[in-house]
Amino acid sequence: MVNKCFIQIFKLKLLNVFKKEDIAMEENLTAFMKRLLSLTILVLLQVHTFGQDSTNVPQANPIGDTIIVNDYWLGENKIVFQNSCYKQCDAAVGFINLHDDENTSVDAATLFLVEAGGSLTELKHTGGRYLEFKLNQLSYRVDPNRIFSAAGIKASLLKQGKYSAAAAGAVKVFADTLKKNYVDNRLLLVTLHNNTPGNLSIYSYKKGNAEGNNSAKVFINPGMNPDDFVLTTTDEIFNHLKRNRINVVLQYKHAKDDGSLSIYAKKKNIPYVNVEAQHGHLNEQLLMLKILHEVIIRYQSIHPL
Numbered sequence: 001m002v003n004k005c006f007i008q009i010f011k012l013k014l015l016n017v018f019k020k021e022d023i024a025m026e027e028n029l030t031a032f033m034k035r036l037l038s039l040t041i042l043v044l045l046q047v048h049t050f051g052q053d054s055t056n057v058p059q060a061n062p063i064g065d066t067i068i069v070n071d072y073w074l075g076e077n078k079i080v081f082q083n084s085c086y087k088q089c090d091a092a093v094g095f096i097n098l099h100d101d102e103n104t105s106v107d108a109a110t111l112f113l114v115e116a117g118g119s120l121t122e123l124k125h126t127g128g129r130y131l132e133f134k135l136n137q138l139s140y141r142v143d144p145n146r147i148f149s150a151a152g153i154k155a156s157l158l159k160q161g162k163y164s165a166a167a168a169g170a171v172k173v174f175a176d177t178l179k180k181n182y183v184d185n186r187l188l189l190v191t192l193h194n195n196t197p198g199n200l201s202i203y204s205y206k207k208g209n210a211e212g213n214n215s216a217k218v219f220i221n222p223g224m225n226p227d228d229f230v231l232t233t234t235d236e237i238f239n240h241l242k243r244n245r246i247n248v249v250l251q252y253k254h255a256k257d258d259g260s261l262s263i264y265a266k267k268k269n270i271p272y273v274n275v276e277a278q279h280g281h282l283n284e285q286l287l288m289l290k291i292l293h294e295v296i297i298r299y300q301s302i303h304p305l
Contacts, residue, residue, distance in 0.1 A: 074174050075135035075167075080124040083182070084110070087117035093299050094186035095120040098144040098193075098261070099129045104277065105192035108285035116293055117300075121182045130160060133170070140167045145193075145260050147175040152259010179264070188299040189265050189272045190292070194279045201226040202247040214255035221245045227278035230288055233266045237273055237295055244291045271299070 066089060070081040083089065095109050095118055109120050123144055126132055130141045139161070146156035153171050157163040183189065195201070203226050205215040219242040220226070229247035232238050241248040251272075257263050265272035273292065277285035 072174060072177060074131060075133035075140070075170055077125070077131075077133040079131065079174070081178070081182070082122045082124055084113075084120045084122070086113040086119070089119055091117070091119040091300070092187040093118050093190060093296050094182060094188070095190045095192060096182060096261070097122045098191065099123075100125050100127050101129050102192065102194035102279070104194050104279050104282050105275070105285060108275075108277070108282055108289060109190075109192050111282075111286055112289040112293075116296065118296070123178075131171075131174075133167075135164075135167050135170055138162065138164070138167070140164075142171055147171050147259055148179070148261050148264035149257050149259045151257055156259060183261070183265070183270070184268065186270060188296065189261070189270055190289075190296070191261060191272070191274045192285075193274055193276045194281075194285075195227050195276060196279060197227060200276070202229040202249065205231075205249045211249075214252050215249050216252040217250040219246075219248050221247055225278060225281065225284065227276075228281055228284045228288065229276050230292075231262065231274040231276065233262060233272040237271065237292075240295055241288075241291065246288055246291055 065087065066085045068081075068083040068085070068089065070083075072079045072081060085091070095113065097106050097109065097120065100123060106120070106122060112118075113120055123131075129143070131144050131147075132139070132141045134140070140157060141160035142153065143156045143160065146152040150168070150172065153168050153175070154163055157167055157171070200211075202218065202220050202224075203209060204211045205218050206212055206220075207215075217238060219238070223245075224247050226247065229249065230237075230241055231249040231251060232241070233251050235250065238248055238250040251262055251266065253266065255263060255266075262272050262274060273295075275285060275288050275292070277288070
C-alpha cells in the first residue's frame with residue numbers, strides 16, 4: 001500500500017519546483033502525477049474560476065481526501081487558492097499558509113493533518129513571499145499577511161513599491177474573498193509561517209524589542225530555538241503551550257493594526273494561532289502542532305469532523 005504521507009509530501013515537493021518557474025505548471029504536475037500513480041490511484045482535478053459566489057466542487061485527491069483548487073485573478077495575475085481537505089472540507093479548524101515560499105510549514109501541516117484531520121488553505125502564485133500583480137499596465141507587490149485592513153494594504157503596497165487607489169481596491173476585493181471563504185467561518189485559525197535566523201524570533205516580542213508593544217505575555221523556553229515559537233490571541237492556548245514549555249506569545253489586545261490576519265481574527269473574535277518555525281525545522285514545527293492537538297480537538301468537538 002502506498003504511504004499516504006509520502007505521496008502528499010512528494011507531490012508538494014514537485015509542485016514547489018514547478019511553481020518557481022511558472023504557476024501554470026500546476027496543471028503539468030497534475031498530469032505527471034496521474035501518469036506516475038496510474039496503477040494505484042486516480043486523480044480527478046478540475047480547475048474552475050473562483051468568484052465571491054462560485055460553488056466549490058470537491059475533487060479526488062491521491063491520498064484519498066479532497067483538493068479544491070480555485071483560480072482568482074488579481075489584476076492580470078492568477079492567484080490559486082488550494083484547499084486540501086483531510087477527512088472532510090467543512091472543518092471547524094482552518095489551517096492557512098499565506099506565504100508561498102514557506103514550504104516547511106506546509107510539509108509540517110500536511111504530516112499533521114493526514115493523521116488529525118482538518119483543512120489546509122494555501123495561496124499559490126509566484127513561489128515567493130509577496131503577491132505580485134499588474135493592473136492598468138503598472139506592477140504592484142503586497143504582503144498577503146498585511147491585506148486584512150485598509151491601513152495594512154496601503155502600508156504594504158507603499159513599502160513594496162507603489163500605491164494607487166485602484167490597486168488597493170483590487171487587493172481589498174481579493175482579501176474579502178479570502179476572508180469569506182477561508183477565515184470567517186472558522187472556529188479556530190491556525191496559520192503556518194517560516195522565518196530565517198536573525199529576523200523574527202520569540203525575543204522580538206520582549207519589551208523594548210521590535211514587537212514588544214504588541215505582546216501581552218511572553219514565555220521563553222531557553223532549551224528551544226528562539227526562531228521556533230507560537231503566537232496566539234487567547235489565554236487558554238497561551239497557558240496550554242506554556243505548560244508544555246513551548247515558546248509562546250500572547251498578542252496584546254490593542255496591538256497595532258498592521259493588516260495581519262492575527263489582528264483581524266482578534267477583531268472578529270476568532271481564536272488564532274500562528275505556528276512559526278525556522279525554514280527547515282520540520283520536526284520542530286510538527287512537534288508544536290502535535291502539542292496543540294489537544295486544543296484543536298476541543299474546537300473540532302464543537303463542530304465535529
